[in-house]
Amino acid sequence: MVAASMGSFLSAKAVANDDITWGVNSAPPFHIYDGEYxxxxxCDALVSAFQQELPQNIHxxxxxxxxxxxxxxxxxKNLxxxxxxxxxxxxxxxxxxxTTHKYAPHGVITNRDTAQYITAKYGYPVRFEELAKDTDLRFGQPDERRYGKLQPFIDDYLLNSSNFSFISGQKSHVSVLAMILNxxxxxxxxxxxxxxxxxxxxxxxxxxxxxxxxxYDGQVIEGAVGCTRNEWGKRTIETLNSAISSVQSNSEFQRALDRWLGPNRPR
Known part of the structure; x- marks a missing residue:
C-alpha cells in the first residue's frame, strides 16, 4: 500500500508498528519522477524491492x-x-x-577537452588536491552535495574564491552538467x-x-537505508535488515543497479 499524500507526519505513538514511511526526493538516477526512466x-527500485519483500508492512x-x-x-519524526x-x-x-548495495566513489566530471588538460597536468586518476588549487578552472558544487575527504580541499582552495559556484535548485546535480557543457x-x-x-x-x-x-583509490561506497533515531526507527531498521538479503537478490533492483552503475559495479 503506497500513500503519496503530503499530509502532516504522525507522532511515533500514533503510527502502527508495521508502517514504514519512506521519504524520497527528485534526484535522478536515484529517484526519477518523470521522463523515459x-x-x-x-532508489525507486530499492524501495519497490522492500515493498515486495515486506508485503506484511504498510509502506x-x-x-x-x-x-x-x-x-x-x-x-x-518517523521517516x-x-x-x-x-x-x-x-x-x-x-x-x-x-549495507543494501555498493558503488564506486565520486570522480571529476568535465567536458572532453578539459578532461585532457586535467589528466595531462594532474594525472589519471586525478590528484584532486592539486586540481583544486588550479585557479584557471571553475568548479561547481551542487546543493546538498558533500564530498567526505575531498571537502577540506574544496573549503581550503575553492570556497569563497571567484572560480567557485554553488549550484542550488531541484536536480542541481544534473543542472551542473549542463553548465559544464555551456x-x-x-x-x-x-x-x-x-x-x-x-x-x-x-x-x-x-x-x-x-x-x-x-x-579515493581502492575505496567503495556502501549504500544503506537511514531511519529516524527513535524507537520506531529501531524497530523499522530491524525489519528492513531482516529483508536485505532478499532485497539484494531482487531482480528489479539488480536491473536498476546494472542500468545505472554498470555490470562491473562493486559487489
Missing amino acids: KDAGV NIRKLPSKRITMIMKRS CFPCVIKNSPYNDTFLYSD DRIDYTVDYEMIKTYYQRTHDDGAKLSFIPIAE
Whole structure:
C-alpha cells in the first residue's frame, strides 16, 4: 500500500508498528519522477524491492525535498531515507540499516577537452588536491552535495574564491552538467551514474568525461537505508535488515543497479 499524500507526519505513538514511511526526493538516477526512466531509479527500485519483500508492512511514500527529509528526521519524526551513504558523518543522527548495495566513489566530471588538460597536468586518476588549487578552472558544487575527504580541499582552495559556484535548485546535480557543457563552469565532482543519466537523457551528453580521483583509490561506497533515531526507527531498521538479503537478490533492483552503475559495479 503506497500513500503519496503530503499530509502532516504522525507522532511515533500514533503510527502502527508495521508502517514504514519512506521519504524520497527528485534526484535522478536515484529517484526519477518523470521522463523515459520514471520510477526506474536505483532508489525507486530499492524501495519497490522492500515493498515486495515486506508485503506484511504498510509502506507510505512521501515526496519531499532532501533538506526537508533531513530536518524531519532530526526532529525525531518517523521517516526512512533510502540510498544514503552508510555511517556518513553528515547524517550522524540517523540509524542505518545493513549495507543494501555498493558503488564506486565520486570522480571529476568535465567536458572532453578539459578532461585532457586535467589528466595531462594532474594525472589519471586525478590528484584532486592539486586540481583544486588550479585557479584557471571553475568548479561547481551542487546543493546538498558533500564530498567526505575531498571537502577540506574544496573549503581550503575553492570556497569563497571567484572560480567557485554553488549550484542550488531541484536536480542541481544534473543542472551542473549542463553548465559544464555551456562553458559556465569547468568541472564538478559526482558519481559516474549522474553522467550516465545525463548522457541517456540529453543529446549533448556524449561530450562529458568522468575521471576517477586518486584520493579515493581502492575505496567503495556502501549504500544503506537511514531511519529516524527513535524507537520506531529501531524497530523499522530491524525489519528492513531482516529483508536485505532478499532485497539484494531482487531482480528489479539488480536491473536498476546494472542500468545505472554498470555490470562491473562493486559487489
